[in-house]
Amino acid sequence: DAGITQSPRHKVTETGTPVTLRCHQTENHRYMYWYRQDPGHGLRLIHYSYGVKDTDKGEVSDGYSVSRSKTEDFLLTLESATSSQTSVYFCAISESGTSEAFFGQGTRLTVV
Amino acid sequence: AQRVTQPEKLLSVFKGAPVELKCNYSYSGSPELFWYVQYSRQRLQLLLRHISRESIKGFTADLNKGETSFHLKKPFAQEEDSAMYYCALRDQGAQKLVFGQGTRLTINP
Numbered sequence: 652d653a654g655i656t657q658s659p660r661h662k663v664t665e666t667g668t669p670v671t672l673r674c675h676q677t678e679n680h681r682y683m684y685w686y687r688q689d690p691g692h693g694l695r696l697i698h699y700s701y702g703v704k705d706t707d708k709g710e711v712s713d714g715y716s717v718s719r720s721k722t723e724d725f726l727l728t729l730e731s732a733t734s735s736q737t738s739v740y741f742c743a744i745s746e747s748g749t750s751e752a753f754f755g756q757g758t759r760l761t762v763v
Numbered sequence: 764a765q766r767v768t769q770p771e772k773l774l775s776v777f778k779g780a781p782v783e784l785k786c787n788y789s790y791s792g793s794p795e796l797f798w799y800v801q802y803s804r805q806r807l808q809l810l811l812r813h814i815s816r817e818s819i820k821g822f823t824a825d826l827n828k829g830e831t832s833f834h835l836k837k838p839f840a841q842e843e844d845s846a847m848y849y850c851a852l853r854d855q856g857a858q859k860l861v862f863g864q865g866t867r868l869t870i871n872p
Contacts, residue, residue: 748858
C-alpha cells in the first residue's frame, strides 16, 4: 500500500464545532486530494493541492477549507460542522496530475 | 462540464455469469478514463485505465468515444468480484479525477 494515512479514522462531533482531518503521506507526491463519499453521489472532490501552499476548490467545497504547509500533510477543516457533512472522507495522493491516484483508508465523520 | 454517470447503483449476478458495469461520460476534450474498485474493508484502488488497454482480474473496458461510454466487462463473474466499482474521468485541465456515483456489484454463489 502507498504510504498514506488518515487521522482520525472515526469521529463523532456536535453541530457547530470545528473539525480537522489529517492526511499524511510518505511518498513525496505532489498532488493531494480530499473527497467525500456519500450513497448515491459516489466520490465528490472537496479540495485538492498541487504543491505546498497551492490549493484549489473542488465541486463541493462550501463549508470546507484546506491547508498544506508541508508536502506530506494535507489538512481538511470543517469550520462549523453541520449534519450534512456527515460522510466518509477519503484522501488521495498522486505523483503527478496524470499518474495513478492512491487512496487512504477513509475517515468516517458523524455530525450530531 | 465533465461528468461521469453510472446508471446502476446495485448490480447482482450469479457466479459464472457475465458482468457489465455501465459508465457514460461527458467531456469536451480527449478523455482519460479509469475504473476504481473498493473491496470490503479495503482502500479504493485502481482496477484499470483505458490507455493501458490491459485486462486486470479478467476485467476489460473499452473506450467508445461515439457512445461516450467506458463499460467494464468480465465474461465469468467470481464471488471475489463483489465490491463497489467507480468509473472516473481525469480532468486534464485541472489534473483531478471526477468520479461517478458508483455501482455495488454482488456476485451470488
